[in-house]
Amino acid sequence: MNYVTVTDQNGCFTIDSVQINASSTIILDSSNVNDNVCGATPCVGDVFVLAVGGTGALTYAWDNGDFGQLTTLRCAGFAFVTVTDAIGDTAVFSFRVTDIGGPVITKSKTDISCFSACDGVARVGVGFGTFTYLWPFDGSTNDSLDGLCPGSYEVRVTQTSTGCVTSDTINIVEPLQIASSFVPTESNCNTSDGQIIAIVSGGTGPYSYSWLDNSLVPLTPAQTTDTASNIGSGIYNVSVTDSRQCSQVIQTTLNDIGGPSIVLDSVNDVSCFGLCDGGIFVTTTGTGTLSYSWTGGSTNEDLTNSCAGPFTLQVSDVPGCKTFLQDTINDAQEIITSLNIVSIPSNSSTCDGEANISVSAGGIAPFSFSWSSGTLGSSANNLCTGVNFVTTTDVEGCFVIDTFNLNPGNVIVLDSIQRTNPNCNTCNGRINLFVSGGTAPYTYLWDNGDNTDSTTGRCSGIVEVTVTDNAGLSESFIFTLSDLPSPNFALNGDNVSCFGENDGKAYVTVLSGTPPITVTWLSISASGDTASNLPAGIYGVEVEDIFGCTAVDTIEIKQPTEIQASFTFQDANCGSSDGSVIAQITTPGGFSPYSYAWFDKDTLALSSQTTDTLKNVSSGVYFLSVTDNNSCSELFNANVNDVGGPTVTLDSLDNESCQGDCDGAINLTSSGTGTLVYNWLPGSLTTEDLSNLCAGNYIISVTDGLGCVSIRSYDVLPADSFDLNLVRTTNTTCESTFDGAIDLSLSGNASGFNYVWSGPSGFSASVLDLNGISIGDYNLTVTDQNGCFDTVSASVSFNTNIDVVAAGDTFLCSSANSIFISAIASSNASVKYTWYDTDGFIYGNLPIAQVTPKEGVTQYVVEAAAGLCVAYDTVQVTYSGFVRADAGPDREITKGDEIEIGGNPTSLLGDSTFWSPSTGILTSTAESNPLVSPSENTTYEVLVRDPFGCFAIDSVLVTVNPLEINDGFSPNGDGVNDGWQLPIVEDYPNILVDIYNRWGQLVFSSVGYTIPWDGRYKGKDLPVGTYYYVIDLNDNTVEDRFLTGPITIMR
Template identity: 25%
Template sequence: DDIVLSTSSTCDSYLWVGPGGSSIATLLNPLLNTTANTTTIPSGDVAYAGGSWSVICVSPDGCESDLSIPIDITINTPPDTAVANSNSPVCVGDDILLSSNSIPGATYEWSGTNGYFSSTQNPVITNAQLNDAATYSVTITLNGCSTGSVVPASVTVSAPPTVPNPTSNSPVCEGDTLWLFSGTTASTYAWTGPGGFFSTQDTAFIANADSTNSGFYNLVITIGGCTSPVGQVEVDIIPTSYVPQIWATSDTICDGLILELQTDGFVGLNAEYIWYGPSGLLDTTSNPTYIDPNITVADSGEYFVQVLIGSCLSLPSQVALIDVNPIPATPDITFTSPICEGEVILLATNTLANGYDWVGPNGFNSDLQNPDAINPATLIDAGSYSLAVTIDGCQSADSVINITINPTPVTPIILSNSPICEGDSLIIYTTNSASEYLWTLPNLTTISQTEDSLIITPSVVADSGMYGLQLVEAGCPSETVFTDVMIQDLSSSQPFAGLDFVVCDGETVLNLSAENNGTGIWSTLSTANIITPSNHQTLVTNLEQDSSYAFIWTLMNGVCGNIGSDTIDIYIAANPIANSDSLTISSGTEELIEILLNDSIPLSVNYNLLDAPQYGTAAVLNNGISYTTSSSQTSDAFIYELCLDACPSMCDTALVTIDIAPYLNAPDLITPNGDGTNDAFVIQGIENFPNNQLQIYNRWGNEIFYIENYQNDWTGEFNNQELPVGTYYYVFISQDTGELIINGYITLQR
């Protein structure tokens, strides 16, 4: 290896001093006098040596430093040449043994051209395969130095020979020569067989063979040092006294079935089996089986066989006695069909036999001559039933019958128009279909008909009771169902709810009491709550004052309908409310005050003066209170009382306040024609309003007259011109208060 020296110092040049010293001649070696801070000395250079090495740093002006602290360099000697050895060649499945020369303290690295690697000195590759064939090399390392020369080992892995397929001339007769043939070319042959037989020939033989030589012979061959698996051949030595065995699958057979005879078989290709029966020679077969596909009763008797192997004919076998029995006649079956669902299936036969085999639907089977009854029969029990009988081991053909089971009709739905009223038609019917309807009346008599309804008209009360119905299909009846029929007689009672009345004094609960002459019910369209509607006497709640209620009592007669209804009207009275009145009446006049116009009166009322007026006079009239003013008064008042006629205790009072206005009256017609009557527009009482204002307008709203402090002197003129005949509108105002005193229309005629 190269010696590589380096320093971390920075110098102009470097003098490298080793075991050769620092003489001028020595330092002339360019590898020892460098400008770089590192130098490499190869192994062939004169300066290449192990030992102590130092460096001198030279400055640019040629000054040299002292020697550096030295380092020791050791040069180790590499190991000898590495030689790889193996046990090649090997066979597939063997172990490959690799080895190398031994150097104490060294390490080893094996590699193969197939990617193999190992760090063991003498590695072993177990169970070698064909892909383990390769060139294997080893590198030996000692003190960090590896061998420079390597001698590899080439390993060959051979496949074993295929399994040999030996043959023979078997079967052979006793005393003949048995030949064994390898059928392949190999390096070696190894035969083994019965009785300790062994041979290394490719073709082996046994002269004068006997029965002890029968059996299996094994052959193993080697090729290229590899041993094959074991090949095998079976050999039969036929003794001249051989007696074959014969047997049948059954020695009792039924007519028309298959007869099968068998004997021992042989491996030999030329074995023949000669079969004999009651009629002589039957057949010669190449396999140890004889079959007669259709045996008959006439074929009963003795059977035997002989075996011919090559030229070896065996002795006759023992005799097989075959008995062929006739097939029994088809049995008879007694049964009943059709039947109804739920009835009993009875099966029987008159045929006598050793055994019985009944088979039918729904998993039915029996081995009895007369099977147990199927009770109750269901729809899945319908279908084909078969019977086969067995006599002397032979079974008859099936006797087949078919049993029909008619389903039970569905349980009917029975309906009616009950309850009904006497005299109506009673109709009892079903929604189910059937071919026959069987009706049962209350007196237990029955009626059969094809219609799905039973009508009794006119009905009477005696027709009430239980009615039954069965559906019938194909003679099968359904379950009977019943319905209860009610026929009600007529009634002549009439309802009476009571007399109308008013509830006074704020009561919100009342009692209703209808005439108790039958079953009835109270009802109302209002929000009132009738506590017991079906009772002719009941409380009613949830009533409100000032509300009217109508309660209806309906008398019922069951299914004969409602007999009739009667209504009672009830008013829950509220107190009347009398509101105060205030009005103005002209002085010196009489006026009717309609006091009820602004009062709240739910019912008819009566009224009277409770406190009379102080100045004027008041009189109670049918349509109000009449009031007459007195002279020189300006106001007055009185109090009246208002009471309900139906509830005299429910009253209210109100105050009537009267202002007395000065008297004022304007005409509605003037005729200014100079006759002294109505010639001017004269307002009576104008003296009560001396500070006044009068305005007159035509029909188009144009003011045609205006005056302050009017003196009753307008005669139908405007700007001193007579106005045309027509209707005019006037407004009379108090200038003191600005109040409108009077207004209206006036007609002008001439």
């Protein structure tokens, strides 16, 4: 029962009440799991549950679509059931189903080291055999998972030989966050007599402490226990480190006793998530006019129009007493929606897509919904193709807009992604992709060549993936990865105690960043988080975390003003002690009051002289040490001359030309009674003039013959000096880009500088700082107007390297539909490949590309990109096309004849030919159409080779017929065939022909056979019959020069 009392301005009131009953929690009463049998088809696992509690009847919905208390046909894995009561309250329970006979898993883990560190590791081990692993969290297939935040991580181990699966979970936990409550003891106003005790919880004890002020500067003296003592009012922080080296900085405040009063009237939280309309309203009272200081800089009494966050108010009164108030403006709950696409438009011209939306968390009910199609309500069924949106508004007017894309057809839909952003300057980003729709299974092609549902080793920037389903339909998705931030730190320091000293300090307090943290002081030799023994000046520091993320800041270490004095002198009478010196401190110099100590020329103290006046002294060199209230001292020279002493005139004084050159000089002219004696300080030199002097003060005492003394003091000034230091170098993004930088600091009182830079490839410049430069070694000489110079050197490297080497050039002599060309890239970042030819045609984004070369020479370019860095290489493919080889048709010749062989033409212009064998070739074997005269049947081959080395072969058969000898004739005087004709005579002019009858009697003989035989012997016709010839071709080049055979005379 709850009550409310309403009272009006007259004190009249009424009371009302309302009964609020707590709903009963749904809890699991009992369950039974029957594991699956390894190899069973279908799976035979089942789970039965019984839940109790809630309001009214309970319903059960399983992740596989089963309804009721029992789910069946379960394979190895986890089964989830959502139990819902009558008023919509739900509870989700999970159960592990494993394979009977599945692998036996041994689990181990490394829990998270520090709160929110997310460095947990989960591992599994199995026995002998071959196993595969799957972590559903991100799809990893290793036996371990690292970089884990708190949670429960499922692993599925499958035995390759049997297909049996064992599932289990590993719980990764993290230490509690280090927190603290505080017990303050208020201080008296403007007095450091307060105390704060920290009561720490969380983390892992024991703890170490370091108390810091509001600027995160360690308190002085250091406070390193759980109690900060002897402190005044203010805002304090305590850095608590536990035994695991986990740290947390926690803020608190300490008020003054009797300080202003602060009454918290109200806190207005932010009305809608992300807005800045919150406020904190207070009523304050105190002595005199009060001043206000809020976190964020507001100086009003109330804080208005503020974003969400913790705030501290400091109220100070006129006496300087302070009171603090700390409170938090909370952000509104973000409205979290769940959008369900029921159906997509049937085609691009029909607006019949359907979707519904619900609020899963945040906001204040009831909610209203407005769709881009004009529909009001939680569902819309008139959605068109393309981009649609729905606005969800709660009762307070807070709203959120969901945008979604509807495409007709069975498209591939991006369900969700798991994104891990890269750390600064590294490429360790990762994206895991989860898609649905289309026709499974899917293939993936990322812009860096990865081909699974995840891509790793990614730099910050745009990431693109194309998902193709089993039907060949594709969908592309684009994502963005952003670098994690650089370290955050506070840089504070202690000023130099006295002018010209070098006891300043600067120290770094790291507020955020991934350890280990490296602190580098720029231009000075210091290490660690503190730089000591510093003179006044500006100092830079760079803080780098384990991932190479850096942050840079500078601080100025200051010093008090120099103590300066002027003097009034009263010269002494020669030989008398009646001189005096009065010192007067000029302002502002040091911190008054001052103390004085006088010394003689040998720096022996004049103990009786302790005021600003030196009295009753003779001529001589004296020194005054002035010490201020800050214990800073300054030594001055005060000289007392004799009345009537020698005259000393300065002729010239040369200061140092350049710092440290020691080339100063003092030239004097002195006169007086008798012989003059000179004595210089420092150094006790006794000459009138000095040379080769370093910068400094020089005092000369000139004594005449009467003992009277004149003293002069001269300052040889140092040259106008400058200090040149390297502040930082910025590496180029890529090995070949021009975005490096060199930053220098140049301080001092010199002027008129001239800058001369030299660098790689003849680089030169005439400025102090360099920007837009390439990698390499650089040297700078800085010369001032006096010709004094200093030098500095710096090297610029690169952040991302990329190199790509393509496979060697290729020659193709035969026709090929396509070939594969490849390249290998090396880089410290993820690489994206692109292949294209000189016409700009792109062949893909993988290390291997399939190309179809054209006849001639084609050049293919591979572009390897790692972020903004790009490298190129080329592959030249030479395809000669058709090589013509035509040996011509087969030929026949009579033995001993010649004939030309080859085609018309044998080869194309520019190609070379070679005939073989060479036997019987009368001309060159390199001729396209040689003359041949083989003695027997011969097949000649011609090899034709083009300029690329590609060749073709053809052949021709030359058939050699025997010599044609007529075997008869009819010498009957009819004018036809009356003589024995021998056609071969034309080829063998020296032929010898003999003819014999059957008894061997020679009846005809001729050399040259110029007149054919007419069948007569000794003028008479020979009888019809058979005769025999013997022919000698009388040609030694012919293998068978002798021919024989019968010949018949017919009439």
